[in-house]
Amino acid sequence: MELLLFDAFNGLIVGFFYALMALGLSLILGLNSVINFAHGGFMALGGYLAFTLVPIIGFWGALILAPFAAAALGILAERGLIRPLYGRDPLYSLLLTFGLALILEDITRTVWGAQGLPFAIPNFLNHPLNNVYFFVTGYRVFVVIVTAIATAGLFAVLRFTRLGICIRAGNADLETVASLGVNIYFLRGANFALGILLAGLAGILAAGQLGLTPTMGSSLIMPSFVAIIVGGAGSLIGSLLGGLIIGVAAGITTAYFPSASEVVIYLIMAFVLMVRPRGLLGQEGLFE
Amino acid sequence: MSLLELHGVSRSFGALRALSDIDLTVEPGELRAVIGPNGAGKTTLFNLISGFFPPSAGRILFEGREITGEQPARLVARGIIRTFQITEIFPDLTVYENLRLAVEAAMGLTFRPFLGAAGRRAVARRAEELLEAVHLADKADRVASELAHGDQRIVEMGITLSREPRLLLLDEPTAGMGEEETEHMVGIIRRLNRERGITMLFIEHDMDIIFGVADRITVLENGTLLAEGNAAEIAANEAVQAAYLGSRR
Amino acid sequence: MSVETETRERTRAGSSLPAWSGERLRFAIFAAVLLLAPVWLPLIGSYTDLGTRVLVYALAAMGLNLLLGFTGGLSFGHAAYFGLGAYGTGLMLRYVGPNMWLAVAAGVLLGGFAATLVGPVVMRRRGIYFAMITIAIGQMFYFIAVRWNNFTGGEDGLTGFQREPLALPGGSVTLTGPHFYYFVLFFFAVGVFLLWRVLNSPLGHAMVGARENSRRLEFLGIRVERLTWISFAISGFVTALAGSMNALLNNFTSPLDLYWQLSGYFVIICVLGGMRNFWGPFVGAAIYVIMQDYASTMTKNWLSVIGVMFMLVVLFFPRGLLGVLARRRSG
Numbered sequence: 001m002e003l004l005l006f007d008a009f010n011g012l013i014v015g016f017f018y019a020l021m022a023l024g025l026s027l028i029l030g031l032n033s034v035i036n037f038a039h040g041g042f043m044a045l046g047g048y049l050a051f052t053l054v055p056i057i058g059f060w061g062a063l064i065l066a067p068f069a070a071a072a073l074g075i076l077a078e079r080g081l082i083r084p085l086y087g088r089d090p091l092y093s094l095l096l097t098f099g100l101a102l103i104l105e106d107i108t109r110t111v112w113g114a115q116g117l118p119f120a121i122p123n124f125l126n127h128p129l130n131n132v133y134f135f136v137t138g139y140r141v142f143v144v145i146v147t148a149i150a151t152a153g154l155f156a157v158l159r160f161t162r163l164g165i166c167i168r169a170g171n172a173d174l175e176t177v178a179s180l181g182v183n184i185y186f187l188r189g190a191n192f193a194l195g196i197l198l199a200g201l202a203g204i205l206a207a208g209q210l211g212l213t214p215t216m217g218s219s220l221i222m223p224s225f226v227a228i229i230v231g232g233a234g235s236l237i238g239s240l241l242g243g244l245i246i247g248v249a250a251g252i253t254t255a256y257f258p259s260a261s262e263v264v265i266y267l268i269m270a271f272v273l274m275v276r277p278r279g280l281l282g283q284e285g286l287f288e
Numbered sequence: 289m290s291l292l293e294l295h296g297v298s299r300s301f302g303a304l305r306a307l308s309d310i311d312l313t314v315e316p317g318e319l320r321a322v323i324g325p326n327g328a329g330k331t332t333l334f335n336l337i338s339g340f341f342p343p344s345a346g347r348i349l350f351e352g353r354e355i356t357g358e359q360p361a362r363l364v365a366r367g368i369i370r371t372f373q374i375t376e377i378f379p380d381l382t383v384y385e386n387l388r389l390a391v392e393a394a395m396g397l398t399f400r401p402f403l404g405a406a407g408r409r410a411v412a413r414r415a416e417e418l419l420e421a422v423h424l425a426d427k428a429d430r431v432a433s434e435l436a437h438g439d440q441r442i443v444e445m446g447i448t449l450s451r452e453p454r455l456l457l458l459d460e461p462t463a464g465m466g467e468e469e470t471e472h473m474v475g476i477i478r479r480l481n482r483e484r485g486i487t488m489l490f491i492e493h494d495m496d497i498i499f500g501v502a503d504r505i506t507v508l509e510n511g512t513l514l515a516e517g518n519a520a521e522i523a524a525n526e527a528v529q530a531a532y533l534g535s536r537r
Numbered sequence: 538m539s540v541e542t543e544t545r546e547r548t549r550a551g552s553s554l555p556a557w558s559g560e561r562l563r564f565a566i567f568a569a570v571l572l573l574a575p576v577w578l579p580l581i582g583s584y585t586d587l588g589t590r591v592l593v594y595a596l597a598a599m600g601l602n603l604l605l606g607f608t609g610g611l612s613f614g615h616a617a618y619f620g621l622g623a624y625g626t627g628l629m630l631r632y633v634g635p636n637m638w639l640a641v642a643a644g645v646l647l648g649g650f651a652a653t654l655v656g657p658v659v660m661r662r663r664g665i666y667f668a669m670i671t672i673a674i675g676q677m678f679y680f681i682a683v684r685w686n687n688f689t690g691g692e693d694g695l696t697g698f699q700r701e702p703l704a705l706p707g708g709s710v711t712l713t714g715p716h717f718y719y720f721v722l723f724f725f726a727v728g729v730f731l732l733w734r735v736l737n738s739p740l741g742h743a744m745v746g747a748r749e750n751s752r753r754l755e756f757l758g759i760r761v762e763r764l765t766w767i768s769f770a771i772s773g774f775v776t777a778l779a780g781s782m783n784a785l786l787n788n789f790t791s792p793l794d795l796y797w798q799l800s801g802y803f804v805i806i807c808v809l810g811g812m813r814n815f816w817g818p819f820v821g822a823a824i825y826v827i828m829q830d831y832a833s834t835m836t837k838n839w840l841s842v843i844g845v846m847f848m849l850v851v852l853f854f855p856r857g858l859l860g861v862l863a864r865r866r867s868g
Contacts, residue, residue: 263684
């Protein structure tokens with residue numbers, strides 16, 4: 001029973017990484033109409049940038065600064081590469097971000113090395129909070145708290161700021177938003193940056209738990225796709241929920257049948273697609 | 289026996305009554321125009337006849353048989369074919385390929401694994417025949433999207449004919465066309481009606497076309513049947529004049 | 538031998554081509570070049586296996602292109618069926634017996650039926666959602682190969698099998714060098730002929746119709762979902778055949794042959810050569826394989842090389858090589 005709890009909790013934490021990734025992907029999918037294959041690459045970049053920044057500005061500084069640094073690079077990519085492709089066949093933006101993902105992975109490998117790197121977290125976060133539930137370490141609770149804050153922050157931005165309101169309106173009807181005088185190029189750029197910001201944050205959180213490897217991006221992005229499909233395209237809450245569901249499901253499976261822990265999330269996806277093709281909270285006929 | 293009969297047909301969307309208590313009879317071989325101001329219920333009428341949604345009340349008969357509430361696919365099989373306000377063709381295929389695809393679908397060949405030489409010849413013959421019917425033989429090898437709008441619309445007519453329609457519903461067939469294109473289209477409509485005896489219902493705004501082509505005219509206003517008759521009768525009808533002058537202003 | 542949707546100078550069914558039109562002459566030259574590859578490849582300082590690899594990748598991409606270029610389904614998960622084809626062949630040779638025909642059949646059936654089973658899950662969707670689902674489902678097969686350690690060799694890949702002599706009516710042939718090239722060329726021709734037959738049938742015409750205007754096709758009474766499914770399945774069978782060849786070429790297969798990055802490579806191969814063109818993926822595969830062969834000796838940063846290629850193709854070359862040529866020829 002304790003083992004099951006341990007695995008389920010572990011899965012939940014991983015689910016939080018998926019959820020953060022899926023939220024960002026979902027944002028970008030919504031307003032930019034792009035599946036950002038490079039999302040994993042930006043996530044790894046966030047983690048690696050934090051790794052480099054920690055000795056200079058400390059863990060807390062890096063936790064704040066690295067995601068913004070990743071987001072800044074995201075803006076550059078959006079401006080220079082993705083922007084020319086809006087309105088063209090979606091195949092091309094897919095291929096472009098795909099190529100970008102490969103390049104980002106290669107850059108992290110070249111700069112920081114192919115070997116995995118440990119990512120140091122503040123000491124007090126390493127200790128279990130409870131002797132019985134030894135797996136509830138400070139860091140895991142920290143991951144939950146940071147994700148909750150980031151998610152709440154995102155929803156606050158979307159609800160209360162002018163930028164957020166424009167993003168939501170743009171998701172519903174971009175042409176109308178444009179006709180109201182909003183600069184949709186700026187809007188899409190900002191939205192992309194917001195998505196990458198979340199990816200960068202996920203990268204740091206994941207680094208503290210799993211360490212850093214150049215391939216962390218390409219291995220964490222697929223479950224995030226699954227999270228979106230399960231949760232339903234077009235729904236941010238759905239993406240969040242999808243991430244947590246598949247994380248926990250993978251965790252529970254680990255307890256009983258470890259070698260199926262990855263496969264199970266794809267089975268869940270296939271099941272959802274057969275039973276409810278639009279996903280748990282998705283809208284019908286989106287992105288087709 | 290009449291080809292199409294509507295008895296007391298109504299359709300509501302929530303509180304909105306789009307059509308109420310329509311009685312309509314179309315004889316075989318007739319070329320019937322449906323006119324009326326915007327929002328009169330013309331397209332709703334087409335949607336009901338072609339089965340896109342069922343009537344809220346009333347009955348629809350086709351060739352004496354009740355078809356109320358039947359699915360569009362069933363009605364297509366019965367020979368009730370329609371076009372839409374937007375042109376639906378295969379843009380990057382040639383005119384011939386557009387028609388060939390339609391013919392193959394109509395002949396039920398699409399999911400057959402093998403098609404012998406005889407089958408190919410039958411398809412080619414039928415496609416050539418349709419090309420002639422809509423006067424597009426000289427443009428057969430042109431890519432459809434490169435044609436003028438009017439010609440694209442005619443390609444669509446050809447596709448529609450592949451199903452051997454017994455009743456053709458044309459939703460604004462000349463919308464957005466220039467004078468010459470319109471004339472060409474009207475010529476084709478008239479010929480298909482005369483030579484092939486295809487019964488047609490068409491929605492139209494252009495009075496010259498309506499009075500020049502239609503055997504009979506049905507006038508709708510606010511979801512009700514305002515008038516019905518031949519060109520002279522409709523032109524003389526005071527209610528129609530009032531409705532039209534009212535909406536034209 | 539060309540598909541009618543290929544160029545804008547098209548001919549109609551009834552009027553048959555003159556015996557040696559440009560189209561046929563071009564195909565004859567192309568066939569001769571392929572048939573003589575083991576002769577001329579060494580002369581230009583290359584080697585036969587490189588030609589074999591071009592055939593393998595070309596077949597995989599041409600299989601994918603039935604779906605991608607001709608049906609309009611953005612599949613980003615075709616490495617799965619390629620890899621399953623490879624595993625089917627490798628597992629057959631390793632665990633069952635040294636029969637090459639059975640081994641190829643096992644690969645084709647494994648990959649092809651997997652695609653057929655996946656079809657209903659993906660066929661209701663189009664556009665980028667289709668891309669996302671196909672790539673995610675492909676990953677499932679990747680993880681099965683990684684985790685089913687004692688059967689598949691796990692992360693290290695499947696070893697312990699090799700090309701066996703090929704049983705033919707006149708005796709058996711050892712498949713080394715040029716012999717193996719012709720073995721692959723034979724299956725390449727089979728796969729390509731199948732694709733060509735499909736594309737020139739009413740079924741293929743309807744697939745192109747689905748790409749062009751799926752709603753119009755529905756009005757013609759054709760179920761686009763069913764069409765997508767069939768296209769997905771056929772495409773999967775052909776790509777699996779390529780995967781089977783790949784396992785035999787390397788006497789090895791690994792989960793990387795199922796990985797989503799390879800799926801992306803197949804897509805870019807199609808786009809690079811011209812995905813609206815029947816032979817486009819072949820041209821793309823030739824460029825890709827030669828470039829990879831060259832780059833692997835020059836740089837460790839192969840990922841960046843191919844990543845940059847993705848971007849250059851998308852930004853400057855979206856119609857692909859043959860697409861540009863076809864357009865130029867038609868003026």
